[in-house]
Amino acid sequence: MTDAAANDAPAVRLAGVRLDRGGRTILSGIDLAVPRGSITAVLGPSGSGKSTLLAALTGELAPAAGTVEVLGQPVPRRQRELLALRKGIGVLLQGNGLLTDLTAAENIALPLRTHTRLPREVIDRLVEMKLHAVGLRAAADLYPRELSGGMARRVALARAIALDPPLMVYDEPLTGLDPIASGVIMNLVSELNDRLGLTSIIVTHHVHETLPIADRAVVIANGRIVFSGTPDELQASDDPLLRQFLRGEPDGPIAFDSAPRAEVA
Numbered sequence: 542m543t544d545a546a547a548n549d550a551p552a553v554r555l556a557g558v559r560l561d562r563g564g565r566t567i568l569s570g571i572d573l574a575v576p577r578g579s580i581t582a583v584l585g586p587s588g589s590g591k592s593t594l595l596a597a598l599t600g601e602l603a604p605a606a607g608t609v610e611v612l613g614q615p616v617p618r619r620q621r622e623l624l625a626l627r628k629g630i631g632v633l634l635q636g637n638g639l640l641t642d643l644t645a646a647e648n649i650a651l652p653l654r655t656h657t658r659l660p661r662e663v664i665d666r667l668v669e670m671k672l673h674a675v676g677l678r679a680a681a682d683l684y685p686r687e688l689s690g691g692m693a694r695r696v697a698l699a700r701a702i703a704l705d706p707p708l709m710v711y712d713e714p715l716t717g718l719d720p721i722a723s724g725v726i727m728n729l730v731s732e733l734n735d736r737l738g739l740t741s742i743i744v745t746h747h748v749h750e751t752l753p754i755a756d757r758a759v760v761i762a763n764g765r766i767v768f769s770g771t772p773d774e775l776q777a778s779d780d781p782l783l784r785q786f787l788r789g790e791p792d793g794p795i796a797f798d799s800a801p802r803a804e805v806a
């Protein structure tokens with residue numbers, strides 16, 4: 542593929558993908574295109590395979606069938622090429638993953654120190670800009686234990702964008718946050734996406750907090766994609782499965798807790 546064609550390609554494209562874990566098929570028949578510049582919410586009940594889908598994008602999990610393309614190229618198998626691709630993907634995981642004996646600024650500097658040869662002053666300046674981007678310039682010298690949950694999540698977000706990745710992936714970015722901090726994080730995700738020209742994929746079961754900032758929504762349940770469209774189309778759907786999920790009802794077409802995690806290696 543030429544560079545121009547790669548640039549026109551969706552940020553993420555999955556075709557006919559099947560994902561297996563522990564000898565079991567978790568997702569199958571997955572077709573998905575995430576347009577560049579968009580925010581896509583990947584929704585689904587607990588254990589439906591949302592994190593498994595993310596693992597396929599970052600190359601942690603190779604598909605058992607089908608193709609996964611990220612930023613215009615198939616996700617490589619070889620470690621070296623995989624590491625190069627991963628530099629283009631900013632990941633915010635459920636736990637913030639901040640190192641407790643480093644300050645906020647040092648945590649954000651870490652990927653810059655590891656992956657670039659930029660001089661110290663440039664790194665300091667970039668860290669300052671990233672802290673500014675998440676509204677936390679005053680917190681540079683604080684340690685993670687001195688930060689509130691929402692602030693720590695913002696520092697983790699600043700670290701995730703440290704290398705200016707074109708694609709941001711969020712795995713449950715609201716876990717453990719109160720409604721106010723959740724609102725701040727969602728606004729920030731939306732603002733960064735627009736201002737930095739990113740593409741964002743948000744995996745979450747926080748439907749009502751996430752849909753307002755999303756351009757597209759994908760719902761996975763029972764091992765497949767059961768909805769793909771705009772948030773308005775999702776809200777308007779009268780599909781019993783989607784209604785059950787949106788209302789958080791325990792009984793209905795979505796089978797909960799069919800395969801406890803403890804059973805798999």
Ligand SMILES: Nc1ncnc2c1ncn2[C@@H]1O[C@H](COP(=O)(O)OP(=O)(O)OP(=O)(O)O)[C@@H](O)[C@H]1O
Nearest residue numbers: 562563567587588589590591592593800802805806
């Ligand atoms: N490393 C693994 N090995 C085997 N099975 C796994 C592994 N990780 C997850 N699974 C199984 O895959 C299924 C989907 O899990 P996954 O974590 O992708 O769901 P999820 O939608 O992200 O859930 P949650 O919302 O609870 O994080 C579950 O049944 C889980 O037990």
